[in-house]
Structures are given as C-alpha cells and as structure tokens.
Amino acid sequence: MKILVAFFSASGITKEVAQTIAGVANADIFEITPQVPYSKADLDWTNETSRTTLESKDKASRPKIAKSIDISGYDAILIGFPIWWYSAPHIINSFLESQDFSGKIIVPFSTSGGSELGSAPKDMQKSAPNAVFKTGQKFNFGATRASIRKWLQDLGLIA
Numbered sequence: 001m002k003i004l005v006a007f008f009s010a011s012g013i014t015k016e017v018a019q020t021i022a023g024v025a026n027a028d029i030f031e032i033t034p035q036v037p038y039s040k041a042d043l044d045w046t047n048e049t050s051r052t053t054l055e056s057k058d059k060a061s062r063p064k065i066a067k068s069i070d071i072s073g074y075d076a077i078l079i080g081f082p083i084w085w086y087s088a089p090h091i092i093n094s095f096l097e098s099q100d101f102s103g104k105i106i107v108p109f110s111t112s113g114g115s116e117l118g119s120a121p122k123d124m125q126k127s128a129p130n131a132v133f134k135t136g137q138k139f140n141f142g143a144t145r146a147s148i149r150k151w152l153q154d155l156g157l158i159a
C-alpha cells in the first residue's frame with residue numbers, strides 16, 4: 001500500500017496529528033496550503049462576516065491551493081483537516097476536485113474543538129464521487145501512536 005497523508009491545518013493542531021499518522025503509517029506527507037493564508041481575523045467564527053464564516057456558508061466556495069501534488073501513484077490518501085462548522089473546510093473540496101481520485105481509497109481525519117466529523121465525509125464524497133471512502137476518525141490533540149496504529153490496522157492499511 002502506498003499511502004499519502006494530505007492535510008490542511010490553520011493553527012497547527014491537525015498538522016501535529018498528521019505528522020504522527022504519517023510516521024505510524026510510514027507514509028508520505030503533503031500540506032495543503034491556501035494561496036491566501038488564513039489570518040487570525042479570517043479564523044474568527046464568532047464574526048458573521050469573517051472569511052471562514054462566509055466560505056463555510058457558501059457551498060460553492062473553493063479556496064485556491066498554493067501548490068499541488070500528483071496523487072496518481074498512491075493507493076490510499078488520508079485527508080486531514082480541522083472541523084469548521086461541523087464539516088471540512090472548503091479547501092478540502094478544492095483539493096478533491098483538483099485531480100482524479102477515482103478508485104483511490106480516501107480516509108478522512110480531523111481535529112476539532114469537540115464535535116465529530118459531522119457532514120465532512122458526505123460533503124467530501126460529492127467532490128470525489130468515484131473514490132472509495134473509508135470510515136474517518138476525529139482525533140484529539142496529542143492522539144497516541146497506539147490509537148493511531150490500531151485505527152490504521154482496523155482499516156487494513158498497515159499490518
């Protein structure tokens with residue numbers, strides 16, 4: 001199995017989990033970075049007109065990605081992100097729509113302030129309808145290598 005861990009992280013929490021997952025899975029890692037970085041003001045979910053509030057409300061918004069990666073050589077892509085408004089940030093849809101994920105295994109994972117994956121898996125499937133989605137996982141900050149290993153074993157991605 002050739003595995004890629006691709007993640008977006010606005011404040012570093014998902015990044016830390018992604019790095020641990022990549023280590024446990026012996027996978028390549030790629031950071032999905034926005035062409036226009038999110039400022040602190042952009043991330044203010046209490047502000048009804050902040051960039052993230054507007055993007056999250058607009059189902060068609062597709063924030064541009066700074067650089068791409070060719071996923072064609074991978075069997076499985078683990079896609080990580082922070083939960084924003086009970087789903088995935090729309091830059092994840094940008095990533096999924098940027099190339100052909102047909103037949104690829106996709107496993108969502110996230111960090112959050114407490115909520116679960118919510119509508120993220122379903123919303124992601126709309127952007128990659130021919131991928132094979134596996135059950136995703138929400139991790140808390142400081143997720144252990146043991147819990148990550150078990151998750152990857154249960155998914156059949158590692159021995």
Ligand SMILES: Cc1cc2nc3c(=O)[nH]c(=O)nc-3n(C[C@H](O)[C@H](O)[C@H](O)COP(=O)(O)O)c2cc1C
Pocket residue numbers: 008009010011012013014015043044045052053081082083084085086087111112113114115116
């Ligand atoms: C715009 C925005 C919306 C968020 N919405 C939720 C949410 O719906 N549920 C939740 O539990 N946490 C929510 N959070 C908290 C993040 O999911 C959490 O802090 C996450 O671990 C941040 O990951 P990062 O450091 O990789 O960006 C939100 C954060 C932001 C900035």
